[in-house]
Amino acid sequence: MTLYSKIIGTGSYLPEQRVTNQELADQLAAKGIETSDEWITTRSGIAARHFAAPDQKSSDLAVNAATKALEMAGMQPNDIDLIIVASSTPDFFGSFPSTACIVQQKLGITNNGAAVDVQAVCSGFVYALSTADAFIRAGVHKNVLVIGAEVFSRILDFNDRTTCVLFGDGAGAVVLSASQEPGILASxxxxxxxHSDILCMPNTFAGATAGEAYLYMDGPAVFKMAVSVLEKVANETLEKAGMQQSEIDWLIPHQANLRIMSGTARKLGLPMEKMVVTVDQHGNTSAASIPLALDAAVRDGRIQRGQNVMMEGVGGGFTWGAVLTRF
Known part of the structure; x- marks a missing residue:
């Protein structure tokens, strides 16, 4: 019997504080930094984003999203035997204990299942989902909670208008379970x-911290890389699955920049109507962006059971990847 992994529940969470472009522009203007709603929207497609409250950590956002995914899946927390959290903004500096372990504790899971963080920045959720799929197919785990959670507002330089206007906070989660029916088809x-220097946080650790503790991005270089690799990795994944571009029902790219996303859809021969877009309301939420968009499209009824969904991300490292799943 062939064993597959299948998404049986999705969930997401956005912090209460919603900040529009105009509100952010006004805040920056008070510091002598000039930007505008038009400047931000034209370059990125972003109209608003959410920022976490001062006492909210990535694990808090993750738990909210995970709880909703578990409810949809009809599962209890102790049914989960592996948690994988993708995040570039973990709860603890130095990254331990892992945010996944903190999520396990906050969910009240006591079955001693495994918990681990994955760091691939904006590709993190795709990396985590592919890893979970491999564990399930190997028969090692049965029910995996895969989460992307970020509080990027904590690492933004609000004196740099080229980056601080692009990012937001949030979390998305899926429950991936062993199934006899095809789910994840290829990755x-x-x-x-x-290319590790074009998107990074140049703060190093060697007994003590050194360097700038804010996100740095070479926008033009990142744009060029993203456009180059996203079409290729989607086609590579389709080839592994023995499928054609026309068989994609929904494309969910990393929600970073609407121009990059639209260009990828065109190269794959997909109409804009088949692409899920949440970047306009969420901003770039890094590892959380794909599961946030997935949950939005599942809950509003766009994504239906039996449809093929292509998810793909690109991020610092430089990393990129894609997962094709039959929902």
Whole structure:
């Protein structure tokens, strides 16, 4: 009997504080930094984003999203035997204990199942989902909670208008379970460390911290890389699954920049109507962006059972990947 992994529940959470472009522009203007709603929207497609409250951590956002995914899946927390959290903004500096362990504790899971963080920045959810699929197919785990959670507002330089207007906070989650029915059909993951400097947080650790503790991005270089790799990795994943571009029902790219997303859809021969877009309301939420968009499209009825969904991400490292699933 062939064993598959299938998404049986989705969930998401956005912090209460919603900040529009105009509100952010007004806040920056008070500091002498000039920007506008038009400037932000034209370059990114972003109209608003959410920022976490001062006492909210990535694990708090993750738990809210995970609880909704468990409810949809009809599961109790102790049914989960593996938690994988993708995040570039973990609860603890130095990344331990892992945010996944904190999520396990906050969910009240006591079955001693495994918990681990994955760090691939904006590709993190795709990496985590592919990893969970491999564990399930190998028969090692049965029910995996895969979460992308970020509080990027904590690492933004609000004196740099080229980056601070692009990102937001949030979390998305799925329950991935062993199934006799096809679920995840294929995936592909890649990285090229030669480009690690174009999107990074140049704060190093060697006994003590050193460097700038804010996100740095070479926008034009990131744009060029993203456009180059996203079409290729989607086609690679389709080839592994023995499928054609026309068989994609929904495309959910990493929600970073509407121009990158639209360009990828065109290269794959997909109409804009088949692409899920939440970047306009969420901003770039890094590892949380794909599961946030997935949950939005599932809950509003766009994504139906039996449809093929292509999810793909690209992020610092430089990393990229795609997962094709039959929902």
């Amino acid at each position: 592909a993951l890649h990285a090229d460390g030669r």
